[in-house]
Amino acid sequence: MIQQNFSTRFVNCVMRWATNRYLCLQQSALNLLPPPNPNKNYLLYIHVPFCATLCTYCSFNRFLFQEEKARHYFLNLREEMRRVKDLGYDFKAIYVGGGTTSILPDELCKTLDLAKSLFNVQEVSCESDPNHLQKETLEQFKGRIDRLSVGVQSFDDGILRKIGRYEKFGSGEEVRKKLEKAIGILPILNVDLIFNFPNQTREMLARDLEIVRALAPNQLTTYPLMSSPSVKSLLKRSIGEVDLQNEARLYAQILESLADDFVPLSSWAFSHRGSEIFDEYVVDNDEYVGIGSGSFSFLDGVLYVNTFSLKTYAQRIQSGKMGVARERKYSKKAQLQYRLMVELFGGEASIERFQTRYGADLKKDLFKEIAFLRLSGNIIKKGNAYYPTNKGKYLFLSMMKEFYIGMDRVREESRAMLNAEDM
Numbered sequence: 518m519i520q521q522n523f524s525t526r527f528v529n530c531v532m533r534w535a536t537n538r539y540l541c542l543q544q545s546a547l548n549l550l551p552p553p554n555p556n557k558n559y560l561l562y563i564h565v566p567f568c569a570t571l572c573t574y575c576s577f578n579r580f581l582f583q584e585e586k587a588r589h590y591f592l593n594l595r596e597e598m599r600r601v602k603d604l605g606y607d608f609k610a611i612y613v614g615g616g617t618t619s620i621l622p623d624e625l626c627k628t629l630d631l632a633k634s635l636f637n638v639q640e641v642s643c644e645s646d647p648n649h650l651q652k653e654t655l656e657q658f659k660g661r662i663d664r665l666s667v668g669v670q671s672f673d674d675g676i677l678r679k680i681g682r683y684e685k686f687g688s689g690e691e692v693r694k695k696l697e698k699a700i701g702i703l704p705i706l707n708v709d710l711i712f713n714f715p716n717q718t719r720e721m722l723a724r725d726l727e728i729v730r731a732l733a734p735n736q737l738t739t740y741p742l743m744s745s746p747s748v749k750s751l752l753k754r755s756i757g758e759v760d761l762q763n764e765a766r767l768y769a770q771i772l773e774s775l776a777d778d779f780v781p782l783s784s785w786a787f788s789h790r791g792s793e794i795f796d797e798y799v800v801d802n803d804e805y806v807g808i809g810s811g812s813f814s815f816l817d818g819v820l821y822v823n824t825f826s827l828k829t830y831a832q833r834i835q836s837g838k839m840g841v842a843r844e845r846k847y848s849k850k851a852q853l854q855y856r857l858m859v860e861l862f863g864g865e866a867s868i869e870r871f872q873t874r875y876g877a878d879l880k881k882d883l884f885k886e887i888a889f890l891r892l893s894g895n896i897i898k899k900g901n902a903y904y905p906t907n908k909g910k911y912l913f914l915s916m917m918k919e920f921y922i923g924m925d926r927v928r929e930e931s932r933a934m935l936n937a938e939d940m
């Protein structure tokens with residue numbers, strides 16, 4: 518049964534402790550990221566940190582949109598991309614995240630065209646919002662973007678009003694109509710929903726899921742509401758307090774109501790039956806290069822974080838450097854623990870894959886972790902791999918949520934140090 522119980526609470530406390538400890542970063546003296554290992558595959562992450570207005574619950578790295586600043590930013594982004602090419606990197610997959618990545622569609626297209634001319638790109642995934650789903654915009658994206666992920670969050674007008682999205686993107690019904698027209702233009706359209714808004718009931722979620730099932734997008738992502746410290750106090754004032762028991766109940770409802778139409782790609786991502794499978798990028802790409810202000814790179818056991826200041830970012834790029842500002846190296850054990858969480862979040866931890874990819878013996882090197890997860894009923898072993906039970910799916914969802922909240926804390930701390938000229 519899915520509920521907040523001893524193992525979820527215990528693991529979440531451990532995660533909070535671990536993210537506090539492991540996401541404590543040092544200044545980096547690097548001008549450029551290290552070169553690639555020719556035997557590895559990497560993902561390229563591109564960050565576009567601009568939004569027309571800022572939603573209260575969001576702690577991603579984003580600034581209020583100003584056209585001139587944004588156009589300069591895109592120029593620097595393309596410059597940083599050329600620097601990555603000069604280091605010798607190649608990428609099959611690109612993920613463009615925001616902010617609102619499609620805020621200047623012409624700049625986004627130029628950036629993707631450059632990426633395709635520099636690297637052997639096969640898949641491009643991009644985040645967007647309901648205001649950028651016009652036919653002409655999507656036609657421009659054809660052949661450039663394979664997967665477009667649209668932030669909907671909820672179709673409930675009450676929730677949309679409270680989180681400041683009703684005025685910005687229209688009512689739930691208007692968003693539904695925009696999606697209806699958009700589905701089918703690009704190869705994959707993903708809808709993002711958030712569940713467990715304060716005071717969200719089972720009935721409200723049931724309506725959201727019903728609408729999505731009728732729309733039948735290729736993919737659906739259902740994020741639990743993540744409240745980093747500053748988001749928590751903002752939400753408390755605007756909607757109310759987050760209830761974790763409700764999170765567990767609503768998650769069980771999601772799994773049950775999607776079972777007929779969708780197959781899980783991870784604890785929170787689902788692919789519509791019959792749609793082409795597009796990998797969960799968090800699970801399948803263990804090493805990535807991030808370009809743009811505030812983006813993260815993970816290379817050979819080291820996490821690098823780019824500067825959050827738009828001014829410093831521009832200065833670094835203009836002086837021949839990359840955006841990297843801070844870093845942290847992780848022990849082999851910490852990396853294996855992280856990969857175990859990510860792979861179980863993705864639905865399977867294969868003993869063979871741990872051996873070939875990380876040179877690790879899962880049963881020996883992570884003996885205590887595996888024993889705890891098995892004894893607490895969160896995973897089962899079948900053949901040569903471990904799989905999460907339904908209870909485990911919730912555990913790995915909440916662990917991933919804690920990890921994201923940890924990343925949000927890094928963003929918040931970094932952004933708190935910025936002054937007006939940095940934005």
Ligand SMILES: C[S@@+](CC[C@H](N)C(=O)[O-])C[C@H]1O[C@@H](n2cnc3c(N)ncnc32)[C@H](O)[C@@H]1O
Binds near residue numbers: 574577646709744
């Ligand atoms: C970085 S946003 C970009 C999407 C786009 N700008 C929009 O708002 O429509 C990507 C997704 O992250 C999710 N997200 C943002 N803040 C969140 C939070 N506090 N808790 C859970 N999910 C969140 C939302 O589902 C959002 O669609």
Ligand code: SF4
Binds near residue numbers: 575
């Ligand atoms: S949710 Fe999307 S539109 Fe809202 S502030 Fe975050 S990135 Fe911007």
